[in-house]
Amino acid sequence: MSIPPSYPRGPRLSFRDFTTADIADVHDYTSDPEVTRWSTWGPNTLEQTTAFIDAAARAHLEADRSAYSLAAVLKGKAIGSVAVWTTDPHDRNGELGYTFHRAYWGNGYATEAVSQLLEFGFKTLQLERISATCHPGNIGSIRVLEKSGFSLEGRLRSHRLVHGVRRDSLLYSILREKHPGAVPPR
Template sequence: MQKIAQLQLPSGQLLALRTFTEEDFDEVHEYATDPLVYRYAEWGPNTEAQTREFIAQAMAQQEDSISCAVVLDDQVIGAAAVWSTDATVPAGELGYGLNSKYWGRGYATAVAGLLVELGFTTLGIHRLTATCAPANAASARVLQKNGFKLEGRLRDHKRVRGEFRDSLLFSRLRTDPPPSAEAQA
C-alpha cells in the first residue's frame, strides 16, 4: 500500500489517503451497505461482489486519476478520488464518501482539501468540479469550505435507484484564491 497524501489534524490524528488493498474489504463493505452513506449516490447498497469489484478497480490506478482509501489512524473510513474528465482540457472532477460514524468531525472537508491539492498539483488540472444532490447540504458545505463556487443546478443529472435526480454543480479553478480560515471553520 502506498500513501498518497496525509494531514495531521488539530486533534493529533493522522488522516491519510492511500492506495486500496484487498484487506480493506470489511471496512469498505461496512459503509457501502449503510443507507445513510449511499442515499444520495448512484451506487449502493453494495453486494459483496460489488464491493470487491470497487476495490479492484480502485487498485488498478489510471494515469489520469487517483482513487484512494481514506484512513484515519490506520482505520479505513471512506473512499476518495480525483480524476481528469477531458484529455484536451485540464479539467477534472472529485468525489468522496465516508462511513457515517465519522461524519460531522471535519474529515470530509480535510479529504476534499487533499483531493483539490492532488488534482491541481499531481494531475495538473486547472478546473475541478464536483456535484451533489440538492438535499445533501453537508456535502455542499464541504465543497464551499474548500473554495468551490456553486455554478448551478443540473436537471435530471443522475439516475439513482431508477429515479432521475438533479445535482448541484460546484467548481474551483487553480487560479481561485485559497479559502479563508473562516470559510473552512
C-alpha cells in the first residue's frame, strides 16, 4: 500500500477518503431527487450508495492512484462528495466533479471544494488542464465553475445518456497557468 498524499484543507472543509461510517450521511443526499436532478446517476438506493462508498473506500489501497473520490467534511460530517481524476496521463489532463447535500447549498462549500480540488489536481496530480461538465440547466454548478476560474469551452450535444434520454452538457476547463497558486510541473 502506498502512502496517501495529504489532502487539501479549506477554510471550513476538510477532505478524506470515505469510510463505511459515511453511508448514512451520504445516502441522505444521494437519495434526494433534487440533489441528483442534474446528475447522470441517482436518486440512489441504499445498495447503490453502499456500493459507491465501498468502491471509494477501497481506492486508497491502489498503487499509483490517479483518481480521488473524497468526502467533503464539515465538523466531522460528510456533507458532500468531491472527486478529481486523471483522464489522460500523457497529456496530464484531468476532470473534477462534486455533489453536496441540499442543506448546505448556497453557502460557498462547492466553490471552496473546487478551489481545493484544483490545488490538489495541479500540485499533487501534476495536471496541466482540468475540465468539468454540467447540465446546461444547472445554474448553481455553472456559477461555481465560473467563480472558480473555469472557462466555458462549449456545448457537448447529446453528450450523456441519462435514464434512457440523450442530453447535452456544457464543457468547462481551467489550465494550470490560469490557476492562482499553481506551481510549475516537476
